[in-house]
Amino acid sequence: MAAPTTTYTEEPALSLAMAVVAASPGPLLLLDGDLNIVAASASFSDVFDIAAGSAPGRQLSRLGAGEWDIPQLRSLLGATISGAAKIEAYEVDLRRPGRDTRRLVVHAQRLVYPDLENLRILMAVSDVTDARADEKLKDEALRQNLVLLQEVRHRVANSLQIIASVLLHNAKRTQSEETRGHLKDAHQRVMSIAALERHLVGSSDGTVEANAYFTKLCDSIAASMIGDSNQLSLTVTGAGGAVDAQVSVSLGLIVTELVINALKHAFPDGRPGKIIVYSEFRGPNWTLSVTDDGVGMPTDPEHIQLGLGTSIVQALAKQLEASVQVGPGHPGTRVAITRTKVALVEDHPAPAPDKPPVERPAA
Structure with a gap:
């Protein structure tokens, strides 16, 4: 048995579209191919002070006191009718005589009906003023x-x-x-x-560039604590990166403690040397280290004293959820504070030290 033939007509489709528009809780217009208003929702009339029932049959450009005659909008609707585009979140000002200008967001899309020659555009308008x-x-x-x-x-x-x-x-x-x-x-x-x-x-933006901050900080320390820059040098190196301002407060204190500690203990009797502050920040993962080429750590545990500086560094590192590692710098001493919250594919685990690190007396 042959399948029945379905005939599409304008009237049922148009009636359905008009019913949908009329029932819309938001400002909605149904336009034809000549930009005549076929139907308007009650909310459109309420929001834009258009007399109820007066919009259908009128040109969009002649709606109200002519405030809807907007060349840019008309051009975009023409492109939508041709199928070349559709309007998505287009913002336009509605200027009405004697009233405040309103900011509108317009969405418009051509409706496609099977076997129908008449074009229809559904246009939604939101007042976002x-x-x-x-x-x-x-x-x-x-x-x-x-x-x-x-x-x-x-x-x-x-x-x-x-x-x-x-x-x-x-x-x-x-x-x-x-x-x-x-x-x-x-x-x-x-x-x-x-x-x-x-x-x-x-x-x-609430962030600090690490290398610039550490450089200025170390310049200040060097100016007051290093008499001869040819004898002792204090430099900042590493990839650095942006760090949150609140975190940088703690990091700055850590650098201060470690640098002062190195200046006081690593170079006795006028011994020359250098101190290097290294940092690298990659999102939640970062490394900060202070390395000197001084006399190194005491080997006798009886000569190791825990001072205020050590306590400050350990407390700050704990607040930052970071670990502190102290070990030989070959020569000298290296203190590294590391925070690892996310495993990165390119990261390579650091080799385990041959011996457990020993802390130097702190300031």
């Missing part, structure tokens, strides 16, 4: 907060600089070598935070 205004207010509030934060950081850096200067001045005046050493150590700890705050003043 209030949403855009809210976004603008939020952006402005964020901008103001950033400006305020930068000002606070600038003032904090200045205050820390003053505190560091007072500490260094008192260190020069005291007669006690032990007190002078403690004051100088405190001076460098304050300077490390001040250096970070200086970097944060110029940081707009």
Whole structure:
């Protein structure tokens, strides 16, 4: 038995489309190939103050007081009719005489009916004026907060600089070598935070470039603690990378402690040498190390003392979920702080040390 032949007609399809448009909770228009309005949802009339039932049969460009006669929109709808394009999230301003301009987002797509010659376009319109205004207010509030934060950081850096200067001045005046050493150590700890705050003043996204930060920090330490740069050198190397500002605070303190520790213990009796600060940051994984070519670690456990510097480094590393490894630098000593949260394919595991590391006395 032959299958029945199905005949498509305009009337049922159009009636269905008009019913869908009329029932739409959002502003919706059904247009024909000449951009005449075939049907409009009640919400369209409500949102754009068009008299109910007055839209069908009128040209889109003559709707209202003529505010819908927008050349760019008309051109895009023409391209949609030809099948060359469809409108997706096109933003346009609706300017109505005597009223505030509204920001609209338009979606339009040609409807395809089997065996029908009449073209139809379904056009959805959203008024996003209030949403855009809210976004603008939020952006402005964020901008103001950033400006305020930068000002606070600038003032904090200045205050820390003053505190560091007072500490260094008192260190020069005291007669006690032990007190002078403690004051100088405190001076460098304050300077490390001040250096970070200086970097944060110029940081707009809450991150700090590691090598630039460590370089400035080490330059400050060298200026106050290394008398002859030809005798002792302090350099920063490695791939570096961007690091979160909050994390960089702890890293700066770690570098300060390790560098001061090396300067105090690795080069006795005017011994020449060099200290290298190395860093590499790859997302959640990073490595920070301080290596010197000094006298190395004491081999007698009885001569090993745990000082404030060691405690600070260990505490900071624990907060950062990182591990601390202390070992020989061949020559000298190498202290590495490593954080590994995600295994990378290209990473190669470091060879295990031949002997367990021994810590040097800390500042």
